[in-house]
Every structure is written in structure tokens, then in C-alpha cells.
Amino acid sequence: MKLKTLIVLCITGLTLLSCGTESLTLVKNGETDYEIVHLDSASEIEKKSTQVLQKYLKQISDVQLDIVAESSQTAGKHKIYVGSTNQESLALHQVKIHSENGDLFINGGSDTAVQNAVYEFLEKYLDCKWYAPGAANIPKERNISLQPMDYSYTPEITTRTVHSRLFYENHEFADQQKVTYEAFPTYVPTARVHTFHRFMPEETFYQSHPEYYAMRGNKRLPTQLCLTNKDVLKIVTDSVASYFRRYPEASVISVSQDDNQQYCQCENCHRVDTEEGSPAGTMIHFVNEVAKVFPDKTISTLAYQHTRKPPKIRPEENVLITLCSIECDRSAPIAQNCEDFAQDLEGWGKLSDNIRIWDYTTQFTNFLAPFPNLYTLKPNIELFRDNNAKWIFEQHSNNPSELFELRSYITAKLLWNPDLDFNDLLIEFTDGYYKEAGPFVRKYVTAIHEALAENPDFFLFLYGDPSEAFDSFLNPDLLASYTTLFDDAEQAVASKPDVLARVKMARMSIDYATLEASRKNLTKNYSLTVTDSGGTESINPKVTLLLDNFSNTAKANNITLMNEMGFTVNEYGANYLSALETAKKPNKAKGKKVVSLTQPKKYANEDPMVLTDGALGGSSFYANWLGYEGNDMEVVIDLEKVQPISSISIAFLQVTNHVVFFPSEVTYLGSVDNTNFTPLGTLKNPHPLNKKSKVNDIQYFDLELEPQPVRYIKVKALNTPTPYWHHAAGLPSWVFADEIIVD
Template sequence: MPNYLTLLLTMLLTHLSGMSPAAPVELANNGKSAYKIVIAPSANAEELQAAHIFQSYFKQVTSVQLPITQSVSEPDQPYISIGETSWTKVENAPQAYTIEVKAGKLQITGGKRKGVIYGVYTFIEEILGCRKWNANEPAVCPRVSNLTIDSNLLIHSKPAFEYREAYFPAEADDEYLDWHKLHRLDDLWGMWGHSFNQLVPAKRYFRDHPEYFSFYLGERRPLQLCLTNKQVIKIAIATIRKKIKEHTNAIYWSISANDDVGTCECDHCSKINQREGGDQGTLIRFVNAIAKAFPERIFTTLAYGSTSRAPLHTKPRPNVYIFLSSIDAYRTRELENEKSAAAFNRNLKDWEKISSHIFVWDYYTQFTNYLAPFPIIPTLQPNLNYFKQHGVSGVFAQGSGYDYSNLAELKQYLLAKLLWSPEQDVEKLTDEFLQGYYGPAAQYLRQYIDLQRDALVKSGAQLDIYGNPVGDWNTYLTPEMMDRYSMILDSAEIAAERQPELWKRVNRLRLSDEFAYLQQSRFYGRDRYGIWQTAKDGSLSLKPRMQQRVDRFYQACKQNGIDKLNEAGTTIDQYKNEWAWCFHHPPAKNLASEGTIREMTSPFVAEYATKGERTLIDGMYGFDDFSYNWLCFYGSPLQCTLDLNATISVSHVKLNFLEDQRHWIFRPEQLIVEGSLDGEHFYQLGELTTSPLAEDYTIQKIPLAIAFKQQTLRYIRVTAMPQAKLPLWRGHKTKKPMLACDEVWVSE
């Protein structure tokens, strides 16, 4: 609770009593104190921990080591009581706390689940003036010789959300979590997330009992469970009973579908899901059956993908909590007003009608590129207020986990404050953090954050959690805007240069823009802002200082402990190796680069087409990310006609295709190349059929080349036919095979 609320409470109490303000209570004076810390003889582990935390920080601030005792020899003796004692009876809800001065004695009490620890850290921050700005860094404390507090001090606070997790590097710092009243899923859940394979493991049961698993696309598959099979329910209950014995302190247990397709389509499951309006029907009935067997336990279930909607008839039991995901929404605007969040908003309101226990799984970073700029700060508060208004009682704010990401320090700090009390002044909190953590660079970083956010909103770009900085080269990350951001960050570094620790923090923040620059430079390729420069003879060479810039980025990441760059686990070493490959493999000369795309008969996927149809003749190859220099065709052929803009000799045409089976991207079945002089009459130059597909989830680039006797041509038509259907191992009722091609390479 902010200091100004404490002052208001003090003024109110004084006014109501009709008395003059009482003399302040002196806790320490010139290295001495008459006070001691008192805990009950029966103090629990949390109360004992809280007493030692108070003792440690009190000493850091005042240089006074207060003794910890379990008794008070004289009733009038000054003391600081921590936790419940025989003389401090205060009712606190779970996680809530009370800080109060009575008759010159300071009392800090709290409810179950760390309430007293939260109260002590609130005193340390609000009264002692200490700050824990970032995880895995020590708190900053003032030094005072005289410490007094108001004799009418009274602070009582309880959380807006019972479950609060900011899944950022804060997860690795126990003190940061307790200081900022955050949770960690491993501490609360006995079984987390997508759990069907834990309840009834396919490796153990599928061979002998395929009927336990989903009937999908005409056969039993070990993708999901058959939720109407009574034996499956018995096995799941037995598994939970065993796990409860192993995790006696767990509060929640997740009963959720695997993170894959394959909902059971057997007659029994289909009948229920049809009546309930979707796959959530059998899921909620299954979870209810388990919850009924353990009425004293709390079970969470993911409302995600095909189970996002509320069932039409079945209500969750009182000990079943719905965990609703907002994964499909873009992040430019607050969710309440975001068009792409319409389904989430509808689902939230429908679940609210039938359940009083809803958690939300929300998203706060770009998972394909952790370091990419992701300016969402102004949406934090309205989203959390919106959740609270609709009965949400817990939030999993998924960031980059234990790995660093764009503005992780600020995001986790603001989320912690707002998850406890979402009505706080977020602008004030932001300025407080920037000033406290970056010192003289704060004003420039505030300017940088605001400018980037304004540019995003004005551009109308869709901020995607699975995006790439190359996708915003013409929105809020244009070359002109990137230059403006860089100039502001230059000023921030200059302001902090006399304080090495602050300069290092600014430099770490700057890695986001440096990453965006590097990503875009490969995207631009041989264009003005690309990594290559063209000599008079048409050959390509690396632009000066490009390699040094990559090396600096790599070293800065290493110095800041940054290893993984995305959710898939790409490391900074792998990223550097990818760059090293680029340095030694300049793009080949492409005769089509001087031409145009005359005709494109099938629509490409506009969402990933950052250069549009020009992607196929920009003279630049693609990378492992399908949104990075690839033109994609969903369920349709790639068929385009190139106009070389001159009659030239050609003997070779090559196309590279991406295969990323995890994202339903496959090589074509067939490639046909045709030529023409007039653009009207085409004849075949060659064709090939690709090898049969095999299950393989590694990302591959597959070159398909057709060589022929040298021909004089002006027009070339290429046709790549997609796979006729998805392979069995990637079967999906609504997905289609997608093609991804980076370039049509034409050579003599």
C-alpha cells in the first residue's frame, strides 16, 4: 500500500478521535533501540522467517540488531510482534496482512499462505524505504540514524487476485517473489498444465488398451484420452491419489488436455460434446468426476483451443477452477477492445455465468523472439481491471520464464504491483521504477518507451506473441523510427556512463532494439538497410562493421546471462552460428531479381508476407522461422509467372522450400517449371516429384532444382503443388498443408 494511503489513514483516525496527533513512535535512535522482536512460542515457519527478515532489514537501515524473543517480560515493554501471539489477535484472510501501532507497539500479522511475510516486506518497502527493483539483485536500502513511525499507523491489505504469477526471471529469486507477493507455479501445483499424459501415460497403456485413448480421424490414437471411458476415470483418480501423497503441500491440481489435437470422436464422447456445444463438454464432466472424489482439493482445467468455450449444460463443481487462455488475441490494444479477443471476451463472460472460480492465462512477450520490442505496458492495468470486473480470481502472466526478454525488469515489477492492487497509478509506478533502477537515464528511457508505444498504436500494427521484428519493418519499427529509438538510447547511455552498473542496465535494455536491427538487416538483404552491398560487377560483400556489430551483440548477451532467445530454445550460440553461416554464404546472383511478378494465381498468406510477392525475387534466402523471408501458401499451390523484363539465356531454376512439420508446413509433392518468350505460350522446361514424407520435426530447407538445356526466355512460370493431405502423424480436422518458398532462383 503506498505511503499516501498510510498518511490518509492516520489523518482519518486522528480526526475521528478528536485528538491532536500523538507523538511519533521512535523505533531507533543513533544506533540504539529499546525494542525487541517478539514471536509466539508456537510460531510457525512463516512467522519465524518473517521475524528474521524484519531483523535483517531493520539492521541494514538503522545499524541496530533487534533481538528476537518468544516472550515479553513486562507488558509495557516496547516490542515489535511478528505473527499471531496471545496479545495480538487480528483476523486476516489468506495472504492478507495488517500492520498496526497500538500503545507504542508495532504489530505485523498475516493470514495463511505468507500473509505475515507480505506484511513484513510491505513495512520494509513503505516504512523503511528499501526497494527490491529487480530479481537476482540485492535490495537497495537507505541508512538512517533515527527511525520513527506514526503512532496511529494502520495498514490492512488483501490481494485482488488469489493467484498471481508473473512468469519472468523473477521466478528464480525467492525473495523477489515474497517481496512483491508473487507466486510460482511449482510451489502451488502438484500437477501443472497439460496433464492427460501424466494421468494415463500413453507409453504405459496404449499398446494394451488403445480404447483408453481418443478415437480420432477413424482410429484410436495416443493423442488425448477417451474421457467417457470409466476405466480411464478410475486410473486418473488413482494417479491423483498417489500424487497427493507425494505433494502434500500442493494447493492446485491441473486436469487438462494434452497440448495437441485429437479430441476423442467415439460415439459416447461425440454425443456429449454435441449436446454441450464443443469438446469442453466431456472435459468438464471428466474433471468433475475427479473433483468429486477429492472434495477437499482444488482442480484447475485449461479452457484452451477446442475447450475454450463454456459448456451449454454442465457446470463445474465448486472445487473446479477454469483456467481460460487469451492466446489468440493480438496485444496492441487492451483485450476488452481488441477485435481478435472477441472470442476470449465472449468465453470469459460465459464462464463467469456458471463458475465463481476463473483464472486467466495471459501473455506478455513475443515467444518466437524474446528480445523483440513488445510495447504493451499501457495495456497491463486495463486488462487486469477487466479480469477483476468479470470475476477472475487468478492470473498467470506468461512472459519469458527464467529467460530474459524485452523490458522484463519493468514488466514483472508492474505486474506484481497491479496483480495485488490493480487500481494503483501505473504511470507513477513506472516513473518510480525507472528513476530507482536507471537513475539519470530514467527520463530518456521513459521517452523511449512512450515513443515506441505511440508509434505502434499510430501504425495500426497487430502486436503478435508469435511475431518477428521483420514483420514490423513498415509499421513501428521502420528504419526512421529505429534511428529515433537509437538516438534516445544513446542519450540514456551517456546519462548513465559514470555509473557502470546503471550503464550496464541501460545496455541490457538496448539489446531489444539491437536484436530488431539485426533481424531486419538480414530481411533487407541486399537492399539499402540490408547486410550486403553490391559491387559494380554485381557481386555481394558484407557491409563494413556488420560482423563487429553481431559480435558486440553476442558478447553483451553473454555478459548479461542471456542464453535462450525464444520459447523453442534457440541459444545465443546458435544465433551467432547462424550469422556466421550468413557471413560466408552471400546470396547467389538471381536473374529474376531485376524482374517482376507478372501473375500470382493463388493467394499467399498475407500475415507472413512482409514483402508480399516480391519475397520470391528479392535475392535473399529464408531462415528457420517461417515468418522470416518466406512466402506461404495455405492449402493451395504456388503458381506464379515471372517477367524477367528482358530476353535472356536461362538453364537453371531452383526454389527452396521450408519443412516445419510442427507448424503443418511441408515440401510440395510436385514442382513444374515452364518457359515462354511472349508470356502467352508456355512450354515445359522440367518437372520433379519429391520423396515421400517421413515424420521429422526438425526444421529443414529443401532445395528443388530443375536444370535444362539453355533456353532464351523472358517469362518463367513455376507451379508447386502442396501435399494432397496432411500425413497421419500431423492429422488435423481443420488444418491444411502449407507451402513456404523463399525465392525463385534463376541462373544461366
């Protein structure tokens, strides 16, 4: 790649400045008369920045420039000054790069800004690109000649975080993209978010002092704290002091609600919230009192779910409002599809200059699912920037998700400069990272976003599932076209194993969607089984090959998690193999009529026939599960004739953070007349619910019995009530069931 030799516009923010007239030839024919200079009193970061500059200049030209302190400069040599060597007065986050009399000055208003300025110089003027750890494009040039420059930029977003292990585990890459090394820089590490239960664990206080906790209806429950109780304020304040003593280097602590909306509705709390016009009223009154005790620290709190709407009271100066956009539809920009959030953002902006945005960029129930929200990243970050948000946390999945490297890269770039062009960034990354396969990956990105746009009523949710889109942007025809694009992409880089591995990782989301479409028996081509000309049914070999490829790609790239609930790729593979085994079993109940004696709710169109349709549920409750909220499941299957049976099986789902629990017991009964039922057997849940229960799991309740004639089978699954210690205490729980297998 040729270096940029055109005259560079001199920019300070968006204002043009005059430039000098003398060009700079840093390297000519493998030689240089430049040296890199830092202050005698330079910090370690500034010294490291000179080494970074030296390193990349050598990689580009094979020439190593000397690094010297200011007091040891060599007479007669041109200089590249790194740091405040010319004693400029710059803003804290400002970077400045300019030339003067043949010398080059790379400067910043702080140590970190100096570091940012070096990487900005390398990228902007020397065409260095860092796409992902171990994937860079550093040009090779025998000559480095630059036109005069006078560039200044001050990022409006001053704390930039992309929740991606690419940055957390690779600090050099984080420096290159100018984002933080961790999700919560300067926070007390064990008190970053949802801290009420940490300050006042129910195991310690609830039994002896239920009045410390939320009044829900006519009962106190340990879901949240009672924020008008003065003893609660004292205990929390003492806890905060203890945390700061334990972590004296920390400057921020979160004093924030637990992750539920079961806030206190006692008389005092209700009165304050009514006066303030929002449940955030009690929260800010409470947090303000804590903040007054620690004037030299920052007390962070959430504007999240029930506290998202701003109250009337102003937060104290040292209160950091963390405003969260969790509810928003991601199919279009927040300003368009989530106007309530945009209004709340504006409202908080009128109350405080200390706002941190907690935004979300992937699907947390299915990290690897297609999630076409890339076009919203830029307008959303612009919205936050335009409303004076200086600290933005983009909650990516941390663990690999769909187009993980691309998402991480573009999000970091836009946090540094929201005015960058998205399409330019997309082309830059896909061509640089996927090489010859780049155009095909771009076509996929374009196609899936256009397909979503054709369904403007589709709600793209952070807690959704691929199955929701099987009649939209993941319909069978589109799935086939996406697969073809990735086949073409692999073919384009077949001779480049490193790049081919990147493409295989990129296609995992479409392979995952295809596996889920097959689990649902979406069409003849997307099914778990195939039937030969003689009517014999067997496992679809395309599905087993796809599952192998998916699992192998995950293993090769250290991809271990499917979702935020801890459901692993290995568990997904094992459950899918179980589904294949289930699908090939003879099933006398398949396609038979099911009547529900209790009322299902919302999911699977409330159609009990989902229990015998041959499609199998996945790890999300959206995926083919019949749900019952707050009641037991009781259904009857008509086998259409009296016949001997020797086994019955049905699967149940557990997602504990969404109040989905395994039934406490399942009872099977048989009948020949649909009137008189005989018990066939009862199975207790072998893993009763407790605080350590697996968050996301599937369990089969299998009953073996001596062959006996039945026509009707009744299944009763008893709901497990929500325990008092669960974050949804006081709310009904769910039972989710899927395919009934009878033999």
C-alpha cells in the same frame, strides 16, 4: 532518499481508520531502544520474517535490533512485534501494520501474510525498493522516525504468479514482490497442463484402442480423448490416483485437453456439446466425474480455445477452471479488444467461484521483439480481479524478453494491488533501475505505445513477428528514433558499467528489430548489403556490428532462447551469418520474375516474387516466407536469357508446433523454352520429420551441378503430410520457402 515522515493515512482496504498519536523513533543517532519480538511458538517463516526486518533496519541505520521470543522480552524496551503476538483475528491473506503506545505491530493472517506484511512495511514506510535480483535501493539514515500508523490490506488476488525466472530462481526477490516461486504451486509437478497425452499416451493405447481417441471426420485420431467413453474415464481416473500417490504433497492436478482444437466429434460427444452449447460441455462432465473421486483434492482443467466458452453444467466445488486468453489482441485491453473473452470470463464467474486466470504478456515466437502491450497490464488485471479471479498466472516468457525486469516488476506490483498507478510504477522502476538513463527508457516506452495507438487496426499477437510492424510502430523512421533514445540512454550512464549493462539489455529488442528490418532489406539504411560507388556489393558493416553487440549482450546476461520453440540465440546468430553469406553471393535469380504453378496462401501477400526479392526469411513464418498449405510448392523462375548455371539453392522453414515442416524432397529442373524441362537434381530431406525433430529450424537445399545453359528453373518441393501422432493430425501441413539463389 529521505524516509517518509509525513503522517501516514490509516487504511484498511479503502476504509480510513483512526490513528494513535504517538510517533515512533526506531533509531536515533545510531542507537535504539527497540527490539524485535516473535511468538515463542513462531513458525520458521515468522522467524525468518523477523530476520528480514532486522537485516534491512541494519542496512538502513547501521543499528542491529535484537530478536527475542515473547517470553524473553526485555523490560523497558519498545517492541516491534512480528506475527500474531497481539492475538488479532485477521483474514487469511490480510496484512496489518499499526502502532500503539510506542510499539509497532506487523501482523498477518497466515505465515505468508506475516512475511508480506514485513516487506510491505519496509517498502511503504522505509522506502526500500527491490527492482530486480541484485538491484535494490535501500536508503541510508542515522535516524528512523515514523508517524503513527494503522494500515490494513487484504489482496483480492490471493495466488499471484509472474512466469519469470527472476522470481523462480531468486526466492528472496519473489518474497519481496509477494509472488510465487513457481508457475504451478501445489500442482503435481508432472501433470500441470495439457495432460491427456500423459494419462493415455497414444504409443500405449492408440493402435489397440482407437476408440479411446477423438473422432475427426470418419477417423479416430490421437489428438484428444473421447470424453464420453467410460473406459477413458476409468483409465484417466486411475492415472490421476497414481499421480497423487506418487506426489502425496500435491493438492492440484490438471485434467485437461492437449494443446490443439482437434476434439472428439463422435455422436455421443457431439450430442453432449450441442446440449451444453460448447465443447466445454463434455470436458466439464468428464472432469466432474474425476473430481468426485478425489473430494479432498483440486482437479484443474482448461477453459482454452475450443473449451473457453462456458457450458451450462456447473463445475464441481473442487474443480478449478483455468481460463486462458491466448487469442486476444494485445494492442488494447481485453475488455476493449477481446470482448468474447470478457464475456466468457463473466459466464464462468456465474458457474464457479474457483477460477484461475492464465494470461499472456509477451510474444512467444519472438521473446526479444518489441511488444508494446505494457499499458494493457493494469486494465487486464483489474478485469480479472473484478470478476472474482483469485488465482492469476501471468505467463511471461520465463526466459528474458523485451524489458524483462520492468515487465516482471510492474506485473508483480499490479497483482498485489491492481489499483496502483501504472505511470507511477513506470517512473519508480525506470528511475530506480536505469538511473540517469531512466527518462530515455520511459520515452521509448511512451513512443512505441503511442505509435501502436496510431494504428488501431494492428493486431498485436502473441505469435506474431517484428516484420508485421515495419509499416507501423517499427517503421524505419521510428526504428531510428528508438535507436537514438537508447544511444542517449547509454551515454547517460556511460560511467556506470552495471547500469550501462542494464541499458544494453533493454535495447536488445530494438537491435533485434533492426536486424530483422535489415534482413528484409527494408530500406537503403536497413539492408544486409551496401553498394559502393563502383557498384560493388558487400555486407553492411553496421549489421555485422549490431549482430556482434546483440550476441555479446545475450551472452553476458545468460540470454539463450529466442522463442518458446527452443530456437537459441546461438542458432539465431549462426542463421543470420548464413543469411549474410547468402546475401553477398552472386545471384542470377535476384529480381527475376517468378510464377507459382501451385497456389500459395496468406503469407508474403501470396506473392511468389518474394522468392527473388533479396530479402531473407527469419525464424518465424511471418518473416518473408512464401507458404503453401496442404499442397506442394511448384514455381518457375525466368532468368530472362539462356545462361550457364552451376548451383541452385533455396531455404525452407520448419516450425513443427505450427504444422510447418520441411519438404520431403526438393527437385530442380531446367529449360530453355519454358516447355521442355530437364531434371537437374533431387534432394531428399536429410532430417525426415519425427517426434524428436527440431521444432524451429531453417534448412537450405543446395544443389551443385556441372555448368549447363538454362533460362527457366522449375522448383518442386513436396509437402510432408501431417503424421497421425502430431497434435494437428487430420489438418493440412505447410511448406514455407524463401530466397532462390542461382549461380
